[in-house]
Amino acid sequence: MFGKTPKELIVKDFSNIYNKSHAVSELVTTRRFNEQLALLTTAEIYAIAEKAYVRCDVFPELQTQEISDFVNAFDTFYFELKQVLFHDNDDFASLKNRVRQMREAFEIVNDSFNLL
Secondary structure, three states: OOOOOHHHHHHHHHHHHHHHHHHHHHHHOOOOOOHHHHHHHHHHHHHHHHHHHHHHHHOHHHOOHHHHHHHHHHHHHHHHHHHHHHHOOOOHHHHHHHHHHHHHHHHHHHHHHOOO
């Protein structure tokens, strides 16, 4: 783990954020979802995001437009997810669109770092 570069670590964090965000969006768009599981997964996503934000603050090479675009896409998704979970706003189409935007932003981050 300690041999990984900040770029490799942020891509790992963003991959986890995207995958868990996709999973929770699928979960909450089902007719009867387990609210505790959705809340637990959402809290886990937020914890990973906070760690990633700190990593971005510490390493100047992570302060790129691509990183910023992913963070903004996640923030928008997270806001809409909270609307679905806590305010009975069932705009599932918009939530799925936010996941798609996050996926596209993640792919750009990954391509920009040329890690694979």
